[in-house]
Amino acid sequence: MNRTVPGVVVERETGGALGKALALPGQLFAWRKPRTREAVFAFICLSPWLTHFGILIAGAMFYSLYLSFCKSDLLTGTKWVGLGNYKQLFFEDPLFPQALKVTAIYSFGAVPLNTVLAMLIALMLNQDIKLRGAWRTLYYMPSIVSGVAVAIIWAWMFNPVYGLINAALMGLGMHNPPRWIFSEEWALPAFIIMSLWGTGSNMLLYLAGLQSIPTPLYDAAKVDGANTLRRFWHVTLPMLSPTVFFNLIMNVIGSFQIFTQSYIMTQGGPNNATLTMVLFLYRKAFQQFRHGYASAIAWALFGIIMGLTLLVLRSSALWVYYEGELAK
Amino acid sequence: MNVSSRITMESARRAQIDRWILLTGQIVGKTVLHLLVVAGAFFFMLPFAWMVSTSLKQGAYVFRMPPVWIPPRFIWSNYIIPWTMENFSIFYRNTAIICTCCVVGTMCSSTLVAYAFARLRFPGRGIVFLTVLASLMLPGQVTLIPTYVLFSRLHWVDTWFPLIVPTSLGSSFHIFLLRQYFMTISRELDDAAKIDGCSLLGIFFRIILPLSRPVLGVVGIFELMYWWNEFFTPLIYLNRPERMTISIGLRFFQDRDQGHLEWTMAMTVVSVIPMIIVFFVAQRRFIQGIVISGIKG
Numbered sequence: 144m145n146r147t148v149p150g151v152v153v154e155r156e157t158g159g160a161l162g163k164a165l166a167l168p169g170q171l172f173a174w175r176k177p178r179t180r181e182a183v184f185a186f187i188c189l190s191p192w193l194t195h196f197g198i199l200i201a202g203a204m205f206y207s208l209y210l211s212f213c214k215s216d217l218l219t220g221t222k223w224v225g226l227g228n229y230k231q232l233f234f235e236d237p238l239f240p241q242a243l244k245v246t247a248i249y250s251f252g253a254v255p256l257n258t259v260l261a262m263l264i265a266l267m268l269n270q271d272i273k274l275r276g277a278w279r280t281l282y283y284m285p286s287i288v289s290g291v292a293v294a295i296i297w298a299w300m301f302n303p304v305y306g307l308i309n310a311a312l313m314g315l316g317m318h319n320p321p322r323w324i325f326s327e328e329w330a331l332p333a334f335i336i337m338s339l340w341g342t343g344s345n346m347l348l349y350l351a352g353l354q355s356i357p358t359p360l361y362d363a364a365k366v367d368g369a370n371t372l373r374r375f376w377h378v379t380l381p382m383l384s385p386t387v388f389f390n391l392i393m394n395v396i397g398s399f400q401i402f403t404q405s406y407i408m409t410q411g412g413p414n415n416a417t418l419t420m421v422l423f424l425y426r427k428a429f430q431q432f433r434h435g436y437a438s439a440i441a442w443a444l445f446g447i448i449m450g451l452t453l454l455v456l457r458s459s460a461l462w463v464y465y466e467g468e469l470a471k
Numbered sequence: 472m473n474v475s476s477r478i479t480m481e482s483a484r485r486a487q488i489d490r491w492i493l494l495t496g497q498i499v500g501k502t503v504l505h506l507l508v509v510a511g512a513f514f515f516m517l518p519f520a521w522m523v524s525t526s527l528k529q530g531a532y533v534f535r536m537p538p539v540w541i542p543p544r545f546i547w548s549n550y551i552i553p554w555t556m557e558n559f560s561i562f563y564r565n566t567a568i569i570c571t572c573c574v575v576g577t578m579c580s581s582t583l584v585a586y587a588f589a590r591l592r593f594p595g596r597g598i599v600f601l602t603v604l605a606s607l608m609l610p611g612q613v614t615l616i617p618t619y620v621l622f623s624r625l626h627w628v629d630t631w632f633p634l635i636v637p638t639s640l641g642s643s644f645h646i647f648l649l650r651q652y653f654m655t656i657s658r659e660l661d662d663a664a665k666i667d668g669c670s671l672l673g674i675f676f677r678i679i680l681p682l683s684r685p686v687l688g689v690v691g692i693f694e695l696m697y698w699w700n701e702f703f704t705p706l707i708y709l710n711r712p713e714r715m716t717i718s719i720g721l722r723f724f725q726d727r728d729q730g731h732l733e734w735t736m737a738m739t740v741v742s743v744i745p746m747i748i749v750f751f752v753a754q755r756r757f758i759q760g761i762v763i764s765g766i767k768g
Binding site for chain 2: 178181182184185186188189191192193194195196198199200201202203204206207210264267268270272273278280281282283284285287288289290291292295296297299300304305307310313314340343344347348351396399400402403406407421424428429434437438440441442444445448452
């Protein structure tokens with residue numbers, strides 16, 4: 144070691160001295176310094192992302208914010224209207240509260256149910272069972288199917304007359320099974336039920352979370368006389384809470400962007416019972432080409448998602464346990 | 472027999488009974504657990520089975536109550552007729568091209584960007600990385616309309632550029648995933664390479680990339696599956712059938728509704744199968760990826 148490394152160091156030092164000697168006005172040759180060269184190289188590497196972010200994210204956000212204060216459609220071009228779009232959105236358009244209601248009901252139904260179901264399945268598949276890997280694969284499989292395929296399959300499952308679900312319900316002796324996606328009150332529950340089919344990706348995260356819980360914790364709890372339920376409550380749940388937290392945030396964000404189901408299965412109907420926020424936005428932007436108004440919808444949606452995310456984030460101090468965190 | 476030995480015998484018997492109860496309890500518990508697992512899996516597989524069953528039925532059997540699970544004859548032409556009718560091979564080809572371009576594109580850019588974040592020193596690194604994290608959480612709708620306006624001004628509507636270009640400029644999710652992985656590669660390897668006269672680009676190609684094969688696989692699979700399944704972006708940008716991807720092609724087909732549900736189901740099966748194959752082939756990588764992205768996110 145000692146014989147080779149000094150050589151390098153000396154070489155570097157002479158290089159530095161040479162650089163200093165050559166750097167007449169100092170700054171002119173600054174790029175010759177390794178630090179500067181590294182930074183220049185870094186920005187070359189970063190340039191795709193900086194372009195992406197600058198134009199398609201930051202630039203687009205500013206422009207969409209600007210558009211949201213404009214009347215912008217195919218006829219008028221773009222004209223500043225101040226808060227006009229927001230005023231119309233919040234106080235005049237009856238479809239906005241409807242879309243908000245639909246999306247919120249879906250989210251508050253689907254997210255907790257998905258959380259509970261995914262955790263139960265993960266707990267089950269974390270036990271010592273035969274062919275564990277194969278079962279995990281089966282439970283995960285629906286999650287790799289595209290939204291379009293899921294929507295087509297479930298539209299058929301929920302068919303009120305010939306669908307499998309009502310066939311089963313009638314087989315169980317129900318005479319008037321719900322008309323699911325054709326009825327105002329059952330369309331959203333149908334969406335929530337079918338969201339449970341894709342709970343596999345959440346389940347995988349819970350499984351990973353469960354596997355990272357150190358076994359000595361359980362042994363200690365056993366020695367202290369804790370039964371299964373107490374071990375779950377006092378060991379599993381707190382140790383799993385960061386995973387729950389992560390899933391919750393991602394699921395809330397995702398559920399507020401629900402689109403494909405209502406676009407394909409119900410087109411927002413019946414009587415706007417499944418008009419979700421993104422479908423509402425899609426119609427304004429790409430069927431009526433009211434880009435200004437649609438941008439206002441986008442920012443309202445963004446505000447709501449941000450608000451909910453912050454809410455979950457704030458509440459996390461109360462219920463998320465991070466190991467290594469100091470006790471309060 | 473004295474009292475004390477009687478007590479010991481009694482307690483020994485009790486212990487024996489306790490052990491029995493425990494053992495039966497365990498066996499019963501195991502059985503119940505297995506039953507639950509099987510029942511759950513049954514319900515999760517039911518929609519798949521129903522789809523495949525419908526896709527093989529003759530029209531008359533599709534609308535029959537109570538449902539017929541296994542039709543007397545499998546109608547394989549349910550797969551052939553709609554395939555040729557709507558030219559699904561074009562949807563397939565388009566999707567394959569788009570997926571390939573997106574995978575290659577994002578691999579080239581995201582790895583370099585992630586390398587800069589993981590290894591290089593430059594002013595403003597924290598802030599620039601924050602832009603990645605922020606984009607990760609950003610709902611796409613706020614950038615949707617200006618992006619659409621921009622791409623339509625560039626006459627990119629009905630081309631594949633709106634799908635391929637953004638992700639080829641680096642996707643925040645992949646950058647984050649790759650950066651997290653690169654951080655775990657020992658820096659001593661870099662230093663050793665530096666001493667041997669390796670340039671920064673050389674370190675990237677000779678050290679970082681070869682050691683990151685698992686995560687590169689994950690990025691490739693995620694990107695592939697994403698664009699195979701993606702619906703919203705192609706829906707907005709692709710209008711002509713000869714440009715469509717499989718997901719909107721399927722929707723296009725279903726929407727016209729020829730009164731043959733079994734055809735729609737057959738084409739749905741066909742659209743799902745490639746991803747199921749990819750999933751089975753790359754299952755371990757795939758699950759690993761979900762776990763890395765989830766836990767460290």
